[in-house]
Amino acid sequence: MHMSQTSCGRNHARTIGHIELSEVSGRRVVVDRTPATVRRPDPGMLEIGMQILGLGIVRQAGREAALRPGDFALYDTRLPYQLEFPEAFTTFVVRFPRAELRVGDHEIAAGLARTIRFDQGIGGVVSPFLYGLRRGLADNELRDSARLESAVFDLVSAVVEGEYLGTRRHSGAVLLSSVRAFIEAQLSNIDLTTRMIADRHHISPRYLQRLFEEQGQTVAGWIRHRRLEKCRNDLADQRLVHLSIGAICSRYGLADPSHFSKIFKEEYGVPPREYRNLMARTATSPSSTHSTM
Template sequence: MVAVSRLIRPVEHGLVSFDEFRESVSDAFVPLEMTSADHADFRGVVRGATVGAIRISEVTAAPHVIRRTPRTIRAANPDYFKLGLQVRGYCVLSQDGREAALTPGDFAIYDTTRPYQLSFDDRFRMLVVMFPRHLLRVPPAGIAQLTARRVSGRQGLGAVVTPLLRGLGEQIVDASPTVAVHLGDAVLDLVAAAFAEQLHLADGPLPQSRADALRARVTAFIDERLADRELDVHSIAAAHHISVRHLQKMFEADGDTVSGWLRRRRLEQCRRDLADPRYRDVPVSALGARWGFADAAHFSRLFKNAHGSTPGRYRADAIPVTESTRPTR
């Protein structure tokens, strides 16, 4: 479902107490633990919008520490990445034995499936973009090297991503729901490019094992052939001159399966097509078949499990019928 909120504009009024803010943070993101040195005078607010598959939130608050702990992970463990862009103030993000010190304009990525901590020593404002992990098209081995690493907003692709994210709130507020969905997709593509760039910094590419290189080739091969109904584990393995078992073990090492990866990538292409006004008059079943889902009922069930609504409902929310789009008789 596409929901576009006007609450993402920077504001200072409407700040709430410590307990209310702590509850808002866990509701907006994932279960978290929070501490503050001054509960009595604490004020903060979370404002945001859900756009297609991503959640964009702006957090403004007094100093505090947020922790994603093993206990909160056990409480709820959805597969999400979060990107934190520092707008005002200072933050230290810790995950995977690394620390990223963020000043205004800097950003970093972190994984909600593993413990992390964000420490704010003064009043701050941060823009947080949260999205399913599988949507970031960076090899898993690469992501493992990128969590809690500062990306400067003053050089490279970071200098492109930072102003885009800063202005995204107002762009989404003023955009139609259809445009907002495509803005969300564009953000994910640009963020993926920025992190891919981080893997090829001045000292050269980070070391990559033969297994990592093969995994990257396989996933690229799958993405290029998503519309091929004959694409399966056997054809993928044969194309890379490896056994099916070898292929399966390679994905199992990342807690995934070949068929699961292929299904998610196809469903993501279906989601994009359903939100695209160019395909408004194409039957939902035809869009599913285009990406390998020949059985319409099966496609509808898979899509609802992945995105929370049926393909038809998702399209209706993403492309509202107006007088200008209503079919003529």
């Protein structure tokens, strides 16, 4: 395991049966578990990292989990991973043998590097339990207990099972569909950003961008495209001739008419006013009316 920009230290550590508990604090640290270090003998350990302070990012198996205080994620020491803490942080780590979980490899693989939020679903149960372990570690009140070990393994198994079922129900395609529906409903919101969308869907901005990149798009580009399409449809609608161009573009989060005119022309080849006039002439021309022979 390699660290860069290292400025961290272990606050507390304790082993209870098969479980290792530790708390680490620092500033701007990147931890890399590389393929070279993975090749060394590994007993097959899993770790849960719960963020206590600052932002933590877990990357493994092509996924990325962004953790805020109270959130946690699972990662596997037999696979390469990266932990990034871009600011002052404290993280609480629970380490244990993967063989102790009551779930299979497929379920474990599906649960790696996923953000488990402290205020949703099973995370609302497990996060307070982890906080209790941390408090007991800090106060030196933890005692070796088979019951404690069993509780840890049962709860982590429940998390992994829940994530496995969730990934089967919510694939990347379904998530992308959900994101696009959210964007469509929020086009009028001038504060619609990649960060806002990612936060609402409990994923990192980087992962959100990746979903769109797989479709040859960007998040910002998609938002702009949908806004312009909405404006174009309204400009062509003869029932909306009473609305100014500025009023139409502002309906969809484009507050600056001059900027709107520029990007509209870039997209469609003509300024919005000219496009509107063209649509009006088309609507009233004889060739646009239906006739029978």
